[in-house]
Amino acid sequence: MRSIRAAAVGAVTLSLALAVSACGGGTPTGGGSNDSPKTLTYWASNQGASIEIDKKVLQPELDKFEKQNGIKVKLEVVPWNDLLNRILTATTSGQGPDVLNIGNTWSASLQATGALLPWDEKNFAAIGGRDRFVDSALGSTGAPGKDPAAVPLYSMAYGLYYNKKIFAEAGISKPPATWAELIADGKKIQAKGKQAIGAEGASLNENVHHVFVFAKQHGADFFTADGKPDFTSDKVVAAVKQYVDLMAKDKVIPPGNAEYAQNQSVSDFAKGRTAMLLWQTASANLRSQGMNPDDYGITPVPVQSGTPGSGTQINSMVAGVNVAVFKNTHNLDGATQFVKFLTSDEEQKILNKAFSSIPPVKTAQADPAFNTPETAVLKNTLATSAAALPQVPSESQFETTVGTAVKELFADAAAGRAVTTESVKAKLLKAQQQMPAK
Amino acid sequence: MTTTVDAGRPTAQKSSRAAGPRRGRPGRSGRAGRAWLPYLLLLPALILELLVHLVPMVIGAVMSLKEITQFYIRNWTAAPWSGFDNYRVSVDVDAPVGEALLHSFFVTVGFTLLSVALCWLIGTAAAICLQDSFRGRGLLRTLFLVPYALPVYAAVITWVFMFQHDNGLVNHVLHDQLHLTDKPSFWLIGDNSFWALLTVSVWRGWPFAFLIVMAGLQNIPRELYEAAALDGAGMWQQIRRITLPSLRPVNQVLVLVLFLWTFNDFNTPYVMFGKAAPRAADLISVHIYQASFVSWDFGTGSAMSVLLLLFLLVVTGVYLAVTSRGRRTADV
Numbered sequence: 001m002r003s004i005r006a007a008a009v010g011a012v013t014l015s016l017a018l019a020v021s022a023c024g025g026g027t028p029t030g031g032g033s034n035d036s037p038k039t040l041t042y043w044a045s046n047q048g049a050s051i052e053i054d055k056k057v058l059q060p061e062l063d064k065f066e067k068q069n070g071i072k073v074k075l076e077v078v079p080w081n082d083l084l085n086r087i088l089t090a091t092t093s094g095q096g097p098d099v100l101n102i103g104n105t106w107s108a109s110l111q112a113t114g115a116l117l118p119w120d121e122k123n124f125a126a127i128g129g130r131d132r133f134v135d136s137a138l139g140s141t142g143a144p145g146k147d148p149a150a151v152p153l154y155s156m157a158y159g160l161y162y163n164k165k166i167f168a169e170a171g172i173s174k175p176p177a178t179w180a181e182l183i184a185d186g187k188k189i190q191a192k193g194k195q196a197i198g199a200e201g202a203s204l205n206e207n208v209h210h211v212f213v214f215a216k217q218h219g220a221d222f223f224t225a226d227g228k229p230d231f232t233s234d235k236v237v238a239a240v241k242q243y244v245d246l247m248a249k250d251k252v253i254p255p256g257n258a259e260y261a262q263n264q265s266v267s268d269f270a271k272g273r274t275a276m277l278l279w280q281t282a283s284a285n286l287r288s289q290g291m292n293p294d295d296y297g298i299t300p301v302p303v304q305s306g307t308p309g310s311g312t313q314i315n316s317m318v319a320g321v322n323v324a325v326f327k328n329t330h331n332l333d334g335a336t337q338f339v340k341f342l343t344s345d346e347e348q349k350i351l352n353k354a355f356s357s358i359p360p361v362k363t364a365q366a367d368p369a370f371n372t373p374e375t376a377v378l379k380n381t382l383a384t385s386a387a388a389l390p391q392v393p394s395e396s397q398f399e400t401t402v403g404t405a406v407k408e409l410f411a412d413a414a415a416g417r418a419v420t421t422e423s424v425k426a427k428l429l430k431a432q433q434q435m436p437a438k
Numbered sequence: 439m440t441t442t443v444d445a446g447r448p449t450a451q452k453s454s455r456a457a458g459p460r461r462g463r464p465g466r467s468g469r470a471g472r473a474w475l476p477y478l479l480l481l482p483a484l485i486l487e488l489l490v491h492l493v494p495m496v497i498g499a500v501m502s503l504k505e506i507t508q509f510y511i512r513n514w515t516a517a518p519w520s521g522f523d524n525y526r527v528s529v530d531v532d533a534p535v536g537e538a539l540l541h542s543f544f545v546t547v548g549f550t551l552l553s554v555a556l557c558w559l560i561g562t563a564a565a566i567c568l569q570d571s572f573r574g575r576g577l578l579r580t581l582f583l584v585p586y587a588l589p590v591y592a593a594v595i596t597w598v599f600m601f602q603h604d605n606g607l608v609n610h611v612l613h614d615q616l617h618l619t620d621k622p623s624f625w626l627i628g629d630n631s632f633w634a635l636l637t638v639s640v641w642r643g644w645p646f647a648f649l650i651v652m653a654g655l656q657n658i659p660r661e662l663y664e665a666a667a668l669d670g671a672g673m674w675q676q677i678r679r680i681t682l683p684s685l686r687p688v689n690q691v692l693v694l695v696l697f698l699w700t701f702n703d704f705n706t707p708y709v710m711f712g713k714a715a716p717r718a719a720d721l722i723s724v725h726i727y728q729a730s731f732v733s734w735d736f737g738t739g740s741a742m743s744v745l746l747l748l749f750l751l752v753v754t755g756v757y758l759a760v761t762s763r764g765r766r767t768a769d770v
Contacts, residue, residue, distance in 0.1 A: 113508050433534035
């Protein structure tokens with residue numbers, strides 16, 4: 001008996017110790033140093049269709065950097081699903097890379113941890129100055145009024161991708177410019193037996209990106225001017241409802257998309273099952289799935305009425321990736337040099353071409369390679385009608401709570417349950433109550 | 439384990455168990471000079487036990503008393519003490535965080551009870567079916583163990599594909615072929631997700647029960663069955679009167695281990711539903727993960743972990759006390 005009890009207690013202890021220890025760690029660490037000037041570790045986000053592709057793109061550039069500066073860069077491409085957790089773990093333990101990529105929407109949240117090197121005038125001067133970067137990209141590098149926590153590396157924006165062949169079959173001559181047109185076109189497409197528009201209903205990030213834009217179009221924000229969550233105002237509720245209604249009421253998003261979270265909507269589009277897709281810089285992804293670039297067109301994301309612009313005519317978030325330096329790097333000078341290298345005109349052109357993103361560096365953006373019809377639409381969107389997600393410390397919690405609320409609303413819609421103003425408001429209220437109090 | 443044969447006859451069991459070790463001891467105490475040796479040999483294990491188990495647990499408990507949000511994770515020793523605030527938030531069932539935790543707790547309890555019961559039932563039934571040797575028994579045994587041997591991620595992601603709404607095998611069979619439902623069902627979102635999760639959990643868990651019960655069955659002497667058959671006991675009676683009582687000590691551990699594993703299972707729900715599980719399938723392990731990693735509030739996450747630890751300790755203690763007493767009274 002005793003051995004059984006001991007085994008049982010051991011089993012409980014072990015399992016819980018594992019659970020608890022997952023939250024353990026933590027070494028107080030100071031600022032950076034230059035103890036190991038010859039090496040750097042770089043965590044790159046996954047920009048291409050696969051990690052292997054990213055490695056193939058990045059490695060020759062890192063070799064070039066080593067030849068120029070004598071610093072060897074150890075590369076790790078981290079999948080998006082793991083990246084934030086890895087950064088949090090690195091922050092907690094103090095054991096992290098020297099240079100890393102972050103999703104630009106995390107900038108303010110990560111800035112609040114104090115783990116990233118602030119880009120003050122001096123640091124910016126070391127990489128050629130703040131003025132080299134496009135304003136919209138700089139707007140997504142940290143809380144306003146603070147030194148940016150990161151430097152823009154790749155910029156992206158949402159566009160409406162549409163299948164030319166399906167549009168022609170349905171007798172649609174030009175892509176929709178407003179949501180009402182999109183719904184009307186969707187009906188015509190459905191009449192031809194195709195699905196109208198795809199969505200990643202179970203992806204928290206995608207949901208948040210879309211409802212953020214809808215909120216802007218309704219003249220609303222998810223946060224008050226002083227950074228407090230404000231998810232339940234009438235306008236925000238109407239905005240979220242309008243997005244979910246694309247499935248619930250207008251029925252242009254197929255119910256099955258409510259469980260999509262692995263980019264299945266991109267595959268559906270690439271395979272010609274759905275006629276439209278709202279996505280950020282999808283071309284590399286579509287190409288890797290075998291879709292011919294001539295088969296689809298790209299146009300700005302619809303607005304309520306009129307044409308895209310600022311204010312309520314916003315039609316995309318400022319999407320993108322920033323590069324940051326971990327504050328307790330052991331090669332501060334090398335890290336800065338590496339950021340300078342990555343944001344140089346030449347590297348900006350090479351990397352953004354490979355990843356079909358847009359350079360946030362003004363001089364690189366002028367390159368003709370970024371004037372293709374697709375990039376022209378996205379570049380124009382970024383310049384004139386894109387807004388940065390809220391730059392508040394609790395941004396990443398906002399993505400989780402509101403993203404979950406929208407996911408649950410999609411689940412309701414898919415199951416045939418009514419999505420009403422009240423039900424939307426209730427979900428958003430729950431989301432707001434789960435935001436950190438401080 | 440040989441004692442299991444005599445589960446019905448307590449005296450034999452007790453004496454054989456107690457006498458074994460005691461008989462050995464006097465000889466050892468004769469060499470009193472080396473009495474320290476066993477302790478010395480235990481020392482590395484003890485130190486590792488402290489390092490691997492106790493220290494992280496204590497750190498976790500300490501963290502639960504601190505306010506470890508994103509502002510302090512970089513140097514959490516400097517995080518302010520928050521007393522029992524994290525616990526207060528976790529157990530305040532009128533507020534959303536506490537309400538969600540309580541809901542997740544109930545879901546987990548219901549899920550665990552069902553899963554353990556089904557795993558045990560299927561595992562035991564399969565083991566009894568394969569008790570007598572016949573052609574192809576080895577093959578069936580191997581086949582039954584496959585779910586247990588497969589890597590978790592690969593196995594669960596396959597189930598995710600099968601549960602998909604549009605192209606999944608499950609809907610294809612239930613809806614397209616058998617016409618059991620009016621329209622294809624959602625298994626990965628909404629209320630059905632509970633049953634999807636339960637299916638995968640049972641599929642993954644029952645081979646373990648099968649394995650353990652099969653091992654236990656090896657120790658039941660054939661003669662008992664032969665004697666019972668001579669006395670006119672049918673198969674059902676043999677199972678009830680011989681097999682199950684003989685398996686009792688095995689089952690006691692098996693059920694407990696299954697319970698703890700299922701209750702704490704993180705991989706299955708995480709691979710199936712990702713960071714935000716549907717409300718109907720919001721298991722507590724993922725819930726706590728979300729409270730700490732996704733919300734960046736490690737203090738509250740630790741407090742929830744400690745509460746879970748206390749709960750499981752209580753359950754284990756009560757379970758062992760009750761089953762042992764039950765056994766003792768049954769023995770008398």
